[in-house]
Amino acid sequence: MVAVLKPNATDAQIKNLTEWLEGRGLKVHISKGESYTILGLIGDTSKIDEDLIAGLETVDSVKRVSEPFKSVNRKFHPGDSVINITETLKIGGGHFQIMAGPCSVESPGQILEIAKSVKASGASVLRGGAFKPRTSPYDFQGLRADGIELLLEAKRQTGMPIVTEIMNANHLDMFENVDIIQVGARNMQNFELLKELGKLNKPILLKRGLANTLQELLMSAEYIMAGGNRDIILCERGIRTFETYTRNTLDLSAVPMLKELTHLPVVIDPSHACGLARLVPPMAMAAVAAGAHGLIIEVHNDPVNAMCDGGQSLTPEQFGEVAEKVRKIRGVIS
Ligand code: PEP
Ligand code: MN
Numbered sequence: 001m002v003a004v005l006k007p008n009a010t011d012a013q014i015k016n017l018t019e020w021l022e023g024r025g026l027k028v029h030i031s032k033g034e035s036y037t038i039l040g041l042i043g044d045t046s047k048i049d050e051d052l053i054a055g056l057e058t059v060d061s062v063k064r065v066s067e068p069f070k071s072v073n074r075k076f077h078p079g080d081s082v083i084n085i086t087e088t089l090k091i092g093g094g095h096f097q098i099m100a101g102p103c104s105v106e107s108p109g110q111i112l113e114i115a116k117s118v119k120a121s122g123a124s125v126l127r128g129g130a131f132k133p134r135t136s137p138y139d140f141q142g143l144r145a146d147g148i149e150l151l152l153e154a155k156r157q158t159g160m161p162i163v164t165e166i167m168n169a170n171h172l173d174m175f176e177n178v179d180i181i182q183v184g185a186r187n188m189q190n191f192e193l194l195k196e197l198g199k200l201n202k203p204i205l206l207k208r209g210l211a212n213t214l215q216e217l218l219m220s221a222e223y224i225m226a227g228g229n230r231d232i233i234l235c236e237r238g239i240r241t242f243e244t245y246t247r248n249t250l251d252l253s254a255v256p257m258l259k260e261l262t263h264l265p266v267v268i269d270p271s272h273a274c275g276l277a278r279l280v281p282p283m284a285m286a287a288v289a290a291g292a293h294g295l296i297i298e299v300h301n302d303p304v305n306a307m308c309d310g311g312q313s314l315t316p317e318q319f320g321e322v323a324e325k326v327r328k329i330r331g332v333i334s
Helices: 011-022 048-053 108-121 145-158 169-175 191-198 216-227 254-261 270-274 277-290 315-333
Strands: 004-005 028-034 037-042 059-063 097-103 125-127 162-166 180-183 203-208 233-238 267-268 294-298
Touching: 004 011, 011 028, 011 037, 048 059, 097 108, 097 315, 108 125, 108 145, 108 315, 125 145, 145 162, 145 169, 162 169, 169 191, 180 191, 191 216, 203 216, 216 233, 216 254, 233 254, 254 267, 254 277, 267 277, 270 277, 270 294, 277 294, 277 315, 294 315
Parallel strands: 097 125, 097 294, 125 162, 162 180, 180 203, 203 233, 233 267, 267 294
Antiparallel strands: 004 037, 004 059, 028 037
């Protein structure tokens, strides 16, 4: 971190500030120019409040030169993290997986039929929401505990691992046999929830918030990793912009940027990003071409009558076509 001092900073003020910073465990390198003095702060600045220093009377501006995230930082872990979803199924590095299924679990027949069809087309993980974060309290809130039971039954019958969203750490007992716990976009900065997930030994699918930067996403992953759980899959699912034709704007550059910054796997959710089923196939292919380690796609056997997100859900047949195209693109780029 570098602090540029105001031109009128006196020697006494510089000395006071230097001692104050040293008291916080940092070494301070002072560089005096014609009119500006620059302090180079050396050491672990991750715990230093940048805004606090910027607000000091003698300080003109502050700039971080190293990232505030450590455990998820590729600098300290150059190789890609490969995460075991099950004993035999991996994601990250050279391992690519497609997660597919309905937005919400609706009935035993619905989840089982979709599970069987997406499995047959090449999906390796079944998705399905049991606890649904809906904007309106009057909308379908999910089958909750019953939804988890139906997912577990589909898992038993198809052998597919399952991913489903948690909204409250008090529900953790219900997630014992869930293979990947999803943290939805709206909970990306629910830090108490992230701390609880950090204590688990289970993969977490962490979705980027609607209006969060990549650095904030990585800091949320850092919360989970700081608790000891290193199995985190990052998910870009579109961010809110001024564009209104699509539900969100898919930030595809997040894939190569995150891969540069972190060793964690990155997956793309083109369904929530676009909000329109017809845009899902091209964006899924683009995500694969950009280097994503996986996709999470909403699929429904009767999209028009879906309880949630029918307009962005592919039919099983459409999903099969996308999965085939994705396989071809992977063949070309690998
Ligand atoms: C979902 O996956 O169904 C979901 C609610 O996603 P997001 O948190 O990205 O909106
Ligand atoms: Mn959805």
